[in-house]
Amino acid sequence: xxxxxxxxxxxxxxxxxxxxxxGVLDAFSHPGRIVELPDAPAGPGTLSPAASAFLLxxxxxxxxxxxxxxxxxxxxxxxxxxxxxxxxVQAREAATFAVIIGGGGEPFAGFAIGTDTYPDRAATxxxxxxxxxxxxxxxxxxxxxxxxxxxxxxxxGDGFWPAxxxxxxxxxxxxxxxxASGSRLIALPRSVAVEA
Amino acid sequence: xxxxxxxGETAIAHSLDLVADKRRGDRDVAELSLDQIDQQLGLAVDRxxxxxxxxxxxxxxxxxxxxxxxxxxxxxxxxxYRTTLPRFGASEPLDTxxxxxxxxxxxxxxxxxxxxxxxxxxxxxxxLLDFSLAASGERPEAPTAPADATHALPRVGDIxxxxxxxxxxxxxxxxxxxxxxxxxLVLPASRPLRLQNLARGDEGFLLALGYSTQRGYGNNHPFxxxxxxxxxxxxxxxxxxxxxxxxxxxxxxxxxxxxxxxGSHDVPPQxxxxxxxxxxxxxxxxxxxxxxxxxxxxxxxxxxxxxxxxDEEFVLAHSDNVEGSGFVQHxxxxxxxxxxxxxxxxxxxRAEVEKRREQAALAQAAE
Amino acid sequence: MPDxxxxxxxxxxxxxxxxxxxxxxxxxxxxxxxxxxxxxGYQVPFGGREMPLPYGxxxxxxxxxxxxxxxxxxxxxxxxxxxxTTNAVSIRRFFARVAQVxxxxxxxxxxxxxxxxxxxxxxxxxxxxxxxxxxxxxxxRMLEPRETExxxxxxxxxxxxxQVSLYESIARHGRIAKTYNYPVMxxxxxxxxxxxxxxxxxxxxxxxxxxxxxxxxxxxxxxxxPPHTPVNSLDFDDHxxxxxxxxxxxxxxxxxxxxxDEMIVDDTGKRLFVCSDTDYCESRR
Numbered sequence: 001x002x003x004x005x006x007x008x009x010x011x012x013x014x015x016x017x018x019x020x021x022x023g024v025l026d027a028f029s030h031p032g033r034i035v036e037l038p039d040a041p042a043g044p045g046t047l048s049p050a051a052s053a054f055l056l057x058x059x060x061x062x063x064x065x066x067x068x069x070x071x072x073x074x075x076x077x078x079x080x081x082x083x084x085x086x087x088x089v090q091a092r093e094a095a096t097f098a099v100i101i102g103g104g105g106e107p108f109a110g111f112a113i114g115t116d117t118y119p120d121r122a123a124t125x126x127x128x129x130x131x132x133x134x135x136x137x138x139x140x141x142x143x144x145x146x147x148x149x150x151x152x153x154x155x156x157g158d159g160f161w162p163a164x165x166x167x168x169x170x171x172x173x174x175x176x177x178x179x180a181s182g183s184r185l186i187a188l189p190r191s192v193a194v195e196a
Numbered sequence: 197x198x199x200x201x202x203x204g205e206t207a208i209a210h211s212l213d214l215v216a217d218k219r220r221g222d223r224d225v226a227e228l229s230l231d232q233i234d235q236q237l238g239l240a241v242d243r244x245x246x247x248x249x250x251x252x253x254x255x256x257x258x259x260x261x262x263x264x265x266x267x268x269x270x271x272x273x274x275x276x277y278r279t280t281l282p283r284f285g286a287s288e289p290l291d292t293x294x295x296x297x298x299x300x301x302x303x304x305x306x307x308x309x310x311x312x313x314x315x316x317x318x319x320x321x322x323x324l325l326d327f328s329l330a331a332s333g334e335r336p337e338a339p340t341a342p343a344d345a346t347h348a349l350p351r352v353g354d355i356x357x358x359x360x361x362x363x364x365x366x367x368x369x370x371x372x373x374x375x376x377x378x379x380x381l382v383l384p385a386s387r388p389l390r391l392q393n394l395a396r397g398d399e400g401f402l403l404a405l406g407y408s409t410q411r412g413y414g415n416n417h418p419f420x421x422x423x424x425x426x427x428x429x430x431x432x433x434x435x436x437x438x439x440x441x442x443x444x445x446x447x448x449x450x451x452x453x454x455x456x457x458x459g460s461h462d463v464p465p466q467x468x469x470x471x472x473x474x475x476x477x478x479x480x481x482x483x484x485x486x487x488x489x490x491x492x493x494x495x496x497x498x499x500x501x502x503x504x505x506x507d508e509e510f511v512l513a514h515s516d517n518v519e520g521s522g523f524v525q526h527x528x529x530x531x532x533x534x535x536x537x538x539x540x541x542x543x544x545x546r547a548e549v550e551k552r553r554e555q556a557a558l559a560q561a562a563e
Numbered sequence: 564m565p566d567x568x569x570x571x572x573x574x575x576x577x578x579x580x581x582x583x584x585x586x587x588x589x590x591x592x593x594x595x596x597x598x599x600x601x602x603x604g605y606q607v608p609f610g611g612r613e614m615p616l617p618y619g620x621x622x623x624x625x626x627x628x629x630x631x632x633x634x635x636x637x638x639x640x641x642x643x644x645x646x647x648t649t650n651a652v653s654i655r656r657f658f659a660r661v662a663q664v665x666x667x668x669x670x671x672x673x674x675x676x677x678x679x680x681x682x683x684x685x686x687x688x689x690x691x692x693x694x695x696x697x698x699x700x701x702x703x704r705m706l707e708p709r710e711t712e713x714x715x716x717x718x719x720x721x722x723x724x725x726q727v728s729l730y731e732s733i734a735r736h737g738r739i740a741k742t743y744n745y746p747v748m749x750x751x752x753x754x755x756x757x758x759x760x761x762x763x764x765x766x767x768x769x770x771x772x773x774x775x776x777x778x779x780x781x782x783x784x785x786x787x788x789p790p791h792t793p794v795n796s797l798d799f800d801d802h803x804x805x806x807x808x809x810x811x812x813x814x815x816x817x818x819x820x821x822x823x824d825e826m827i828v829d830d831t832g833k834r835l836f837v838c839s840d841t842d843y844c845e846s847r848r
Binding site: 205207208272275276278279280282377378379380381382383384509513518519521522523524525526529530531532533534536537538539540541544545548 | 579580583585608609610611612613614615617618619620622642643644647648649650652653656679680681698708709710711736737738740742743744759760761762763781783807808809822823824825839
């Protein structure tokens, strides 16, 4: 029997989810904008509050989830199964959502990118990073951005931005990203070009 | 000053009062009870349950009462309620060989195991208005033989299938049944999704399409292999138990339509199937559905798609009377902004034509 | 200025969830909205539900609004530009009832504006969401009725059929005679139906600071235009896009810049013109 305490989910499921959704929608509508999530649940410790909030807001029985080894721990599994009923999958291509730490190596390889006729059937990846600012400066351009915006996410792997450029080139296919740190996040939809 | 159709709030409130008043009608006439609707307008209840995708006689009766007998409106009411209900899961597939049949006929064989059971049908009534019904009067109960619940009732199709004369039931390719009311329809659709669509589809629409296949628009030479109507048990596997338990019984009408198939160089000639199922007693619906189901298998069976009933996109996109009714009637909503845009352009184009005419007339006069 | 607060009767039905839709359905719609924002102008299929209002009467817009709305929102609903048309009243009452939300007629005060057939004259701002009710989401539908075909045309960016259709209009009339639901190109990739707004409103969609969400209930599609996204009305170099103009001005506020509704005021066919956008008109009187 497990003796670990289950981290709490939403106190007020309907309204908490609505407020968090609007935060995430604001982030997707304004790529590069740092969005502070209101009342994000603390989560099970190894997940940031922002990643926990994102998953509780969007994931459920219908959205298979892939976890990188570093976050794939019993308390995280218990938290997501109990509060969201999310099935955890081993195969990247089966995942609707995924949680990745830092985005080193080939961060997007294997995830669903949608098809030319159904580009919406693509995965959304949550990338845990140490900070959303203070890192190397990048310039973002595309839908949702008024001209251009400078973003300085910290702690990403060396190959990350070249991999993103390749992903952006797949448009309208491609994965969409959420960078999570503490209770804040930045969204990066596939439509946005990044100059590193 | 003239005021356009605005100030809607009060107008809407009054309209709601009026429709409620109309619904009740003359207060000197006794009010209908839901039991009366269920028992005496039972076929209307059956249709509302079928096309409303919700088996609940009292809810369907309530919807019919609220809609003043407008069955499409009642179907809409029932569906809008159904969509808010929580899902506990999917039942096991119905086994209609376990049906306690009140009626069961085959037109392909003179006699079949289990026998021909005529049961209650309008088929042999003379359509003469029965004025004795105008005055209320008690009817004596009809004598009935006790229904046989002990023996399974084999399907005529299964017997034909044993000899290879009839194709086996087409398999469900994607294994798990998807729910048309939860996921958007993706085309081309699988047969289970097509059948869901047809089961919810408007009876009149399917009747017309089925009829069209008999008149040469996608002919598939149908025979009624079997129609059966009666009670079947519904089973469900609760996750915590892990085995099926019976949770109740429902009344259904099932139609297995047997159709000619020429065969090909490699495949010997064989009969093929069309399938229809409806809640309650609804033979017209089940038969029309079976005809259209067969017609929609044209692609799968290598037949040329030449007629409306064979055209999957056309049939599936237009079968739903709640969608159709809404979109046709939305034309009642104000469109004066769009109409104004058209007016501006039509006036401009008319002025331009007029100008060209004048110029042509002037040029002619000058010659 | 008239009082913008609308007297509705906010009393939640205990039988229904907040915002009418169940949480599972809201999550499904919210996921579709995120994908719609990520691929501007692309129509995302979603599991549209049966709503208690008829198909064709705004069920797509209502589902989108129901999935995004919260207690902190202020909702404005317009039909033909007006807050007091019957269907706008009906939808506003629905949300006041199921979401206990504040409602307004003032464009500037609204956080969510659900609309049928118009974009408000007052410029929208960052943070506002404009929800369009869409009857036929597929801009190519009247040229190609098959979904399997149009989906392929979008996948290949094969839009010649639309160009031909507009060119035929020029050949026949000397100009593009399409007046509403005028097709647009979003971010240079997808041709999109802006819903049946007059083409007068098309320029307001281009690089708007507000988020535009489009919901088609019967056809079960959601699509979006993020803020600051280029939205170009289709045209030709020698036949540039142009909008409706009036020689008249608004009888009530004198505006010569807004979209005007024409009214017949007596049996002899005498006409007068007033602003379609009632909030804009009232704010100028």
